[in-house]
Amino acid sequence: MKLIRHGDVGRELPGVILADGTRVDVGDVFPDFGEDFFEMVGMDELMEWVNDGCEGGREILPGTRIAAPVARPSKIVCVGKNYLDHAKELGEGIPTEPVLFMKATTCWCGPFDEVIRPPGAEKLDYEVELAVVIGKTMKHVEESEALSYVAGYSVFCDYSERGYQKDRGGQWMKGKSYDRFGPMGPWMVPASDVPDPQNLRLWCKVNGEFRQNGYTGDMMFSVAHILSYISQFMTLIPGDVVATGTPSGVAMGMSPPRYLQPGDYVEQGIEGIGEMRQRVVQG
Numbered sequence: 001m002k003l004i005r006h007g008d009v010g011r012e013l014p015g016v017i018l019a020d021g022t023r024v025d026v027g028d029v030f031p032d033f034g035e036d037f038f039e040m041v042g043m044d045e046l047m048e049w050v051n052d053g054c055e056g057g058r059e060i061l062p063g064t065r066i067a068a069p070v071a072r073p074s075k076i077v078c079v080g081k082n083y084l085d086h087a088k089e090l091g092e093g094i095p096t097e098p099v100l101f102m103k104a105t106t107c108w109c110g111p112f113d114e115v116i117r118p119p120g121a122e123k124l125d126y127e128v129e130l131a132v133v134i135g136k137t138m139k140h141v142e143e144s145e146a147l148s149y150v151a152g153y154s155v156f157c158d159y160s161e162r163g164y165q166k167d168r169g170g171q172w173m174k175g176k177s178y179d180r181f182g183p184m185g186p187w188m189v190p191a192s193d194v195p196d197p198q199n200l201r202l203w204c205k206v207n208g209e210f211r212q213n214g215y216t217g218d219m220m221f222s223v224a225h226i227l228s229y230i231s232q233f234m235t236l237i238p239g240d241v242v243a244t245g246t247p248s249g250v251a252m253g254m255s256p257p258r259y260l261q262p263g264d265y266v267e268q269g270i271e272g273i274g275e276m277r278q279r280v281v282q283g
């Protein structure tokens, strides 16, 4: 079973994909997949309902837009420079503690929505990342316990406008937050189906050409470490999303940089999780 959401922007409904590929709308039975769902219902109850035959569910019509698998979260917390080869290509030093930043939640969008290059921007870049969806409130959680707070995993692209990120002063937030800079999907895989989040291949292609080819085992700070670490500085609530960093191969790290252009197709995938794809359009 995987979690999906479907429908037009702003009117999305929750759903599941069954083992045989059938897509079932669960909007008449469960709240949308957000804070209330994970807090009041949770993955166990959803799985039980699926195993009992999806009573009250309706089949999702083909051609329906697929949205991000969880509702817009309260926070999108990102880890910068978490893969050594990527930290090296950025050339800004190697972190000794996790580097944290946030993306504005208004960047939240679906896995196949068009990504918008902001007006006047010329340095649009991609970053494939393993995304973690929080299932239970986390505050001062030990690393050894951290993974038990995870509801599931998904594919995330941390789109970045490097001109805003690096050339306009201040923190990274300006370069990370434009509308559509945060597609996630195409579904959320329950944590119980991902035995080891540090044993996953992840990749990104532009117009069919591999640009990033990484392995989550190469993270400098593990998923468990990151979650525990973040929970010392802020409370993570159910439905929050943590993006765990990107491997090398981003456009900015190439010589010369090969930033995204309108019309480009960008695809991201994580082995055992899923694949998504966006077309770049000019804003």
Ligand code: ZN
Pocket (backbone or CB within 6 Å): 078, 079, 080, 127, 129, 158, 243, 245, 246
């Ligand atoms: Zn990133």
